[in-house]
Amino acid sequence: MARSYYIHTFGCQMNESDSQRMGEALARAGWQQILAPDAADLVLVNTCSIREKAEDKLFSALGRYRLLKAQRGTRIGVAGCVAQQEKEKLLQRAPFVDFVLGPDHLDEVPRLAEQGGVATDFLDTEEYLFPQADPETSRGRATAFVTAMKGCDNVCSFCVVPYTRGREVSRPYAELVREVASLVAVGVREVTLIGQNVNSYSGGCTFAELIRRVAAVPGxxxxxxxxxxxMDLSPELTRAFHEVPQLMPHFHLPVQHGADSVLQRMRRKYTIAEYERRIAELPRDLSLTSDIIVGFPGETEGEHAQNLAFLARTAFDNLFSFLYSPRPHTGALLKLAEWGEIPRPLALRRLGEVQALQMARTNERRRARLGGEVEVLVESPGFGRSRENWAVHFEGDAAVGDLVRVRVQGTSLVALRGAQEAVVVKAPVFEPPARRRLSVVNA
Ligand code: SF4
Structure with a gap:
């Protein structure tokens, strides 16, 4: 009987994509995925270390899986950014874990599952091969992630990613375009090109050229x-937003703070004036979203006021705002005593102010669509995303992969609600789902 595995994925789209690649490697070695951990022979936890809270979640999940190990000998593996950050130390902290693997070793998961051990060294740029996606995994789905690059050459002082994901490596464009074509052949209608710093892509062409090459894939x-x-938003990329019809009018461009002095301590390499100049060139109907860190070390009331003023004059469609979280191996942690830690109650008050401001704006922008139409790519029955990447729940019989027009009848902070008006493009007829279907559970 085939052995079974369960993957628990924390964090970002890179992790979701890595979980798929690890699932495919396990499937090639004869393992079968199951969607609950209780009966699994192997539990693999794919981790995130962007904030301390994400790390805490890993250890509470491991506490639960430890019981499974005691009851039925389940093997336990830890992958992702915490694995890369902690390496062998993770085995000291959680000795019941059988193996630890970093993001450069996804294909090794079947070997490690058998033998145990630690694989966390970074491969040289020349040696690194991007894991190839198995298109069968995406058969019957409307959307897919496609890895364009990995790693980051920046040194933002709050961020652990350069330490956990290593230097930037871009995937050759021909290989990437081939992967997109193979996904379209099994019914995928939308791809998201992913990378920690995706617009600094350099896999044989610029990122804007890559988008044009991907857009040329029929279907x-x-x-x-x-x-x-x-800083990697080039005029060429801005032009692509104006000229490439397949490139959706949504841009997530993390600004992190609205005060130049904080941006400098964060080592972000731009000023607010530069950021504003660049976004002013983007199409007017584009939905701009961003990230903000509140309570960065040394943040004064004056800097917080500048942050609020910037947010008030910038038409972000949505904002992901977080409290600063000290991370190991980062510049800001080294300077914490010098710059001064912001007391939690004060940081929470400021976060509340940022969120209240943005919530009002997001609500207003959603409500402006009431009664109008949005174009939705159907991802599951009655659910899809608009061109601006808004979640849309609708009544209608459209199939997965159809592109439909939906009349907006209600809004909330997280989604629009409406009724299907017409199918714009029908989904291709799918063959029956392949035997090896994978899906992952997010936390
Ligand atoms: S650009 Fe900065 S925030 Fe983004 S991954 Fe690189 S170091 Fe982290």
Whole structure:
């Protein structure tokens, strides 16, 4: 009987994509995925270390899986950013874990599952091969992630990613375009190009050229990408937003703070004036979203006021705002005593102010669509995303992969609600789902 595995994925789209690649490697070695951990022979936890809270979640999940191990000998593996950050130390803290693997070793998961051990060294740029996606995994789905690059060469002082994901490596464009074509052939209509700093892509062409090459794949309806650094927003990429119809009008461009002095301590390499100049060139109907860190070390009331003023004058469609979280191996942690830690109650008050401001704006922008139409790519029955990447729940009989027009009848902070008006493009007829279907559970 085939052995079974369960993957528990924390964190970002890169992790979701890595979980798929590890699932495919396990499937090639004869393992079968199950969707609950209780009966699994192997539990693999794919981790995130962007904030302390994410790390805490890993250890509470491991506490639960430890009981399974005691009851039925389940093997336990830890992958992702905490694995890379902690390496062998993770085995000291959680000795019941059988193996630890970093993001450069996804294909080794079947070997490690058998033998145990630690694989966390970074491969040289020349040696690194991007794991190839198995298109069968995406058969019957409307959307897929496609890895464009990995790692990050920036040194933002709050961020552990350069330490956990290593230097930037871009995937050759021909290989990537081939993967997109193979996904379209099994019914995928939208791809999201992913990388820690995706718009600094350099796999044989610029990122804007990559988008144009991907857009030329017949049958592909939509392209998105994430995540980007403002300094790598080139005029060419801005032009692509104006000229490439498949490139959706949504751009997640993390600004992190609205005060230049904080941006400098964060080592973000731009000023607010530069950020504003760049976004002013983007199409007017584009939905801009961003990240903000509140309570960064040394943040004064004056800097917080500048942050609020910037947010008030910038038409972000949505904002992901977080409290600063000290991370190991980062510049800000080294300077914490010098710059001064912001007391939690004060940081929470400021976060509340940022969120209240943005919530009002997001609500207002959603409500402005009431009564109008949005174009939705159907991801599951009655659910899809608009061109701006808004979640849309609708009544209607459209199939997965159809592109439909939906009349908006209600809104909330997280989604629009409406009724299907018409099918714009029918989904291709799918063959029956392949035997090896994978899906992952997010926390
Ligand atoms: S650009 Fe900065 S925030 Fe983004 S992954 Fe690199 S170091 Fe982290």
């Amino acid at each position: 592909l309806l939509r392209i998105r990408f994430t995540t980007s650094h403002p």
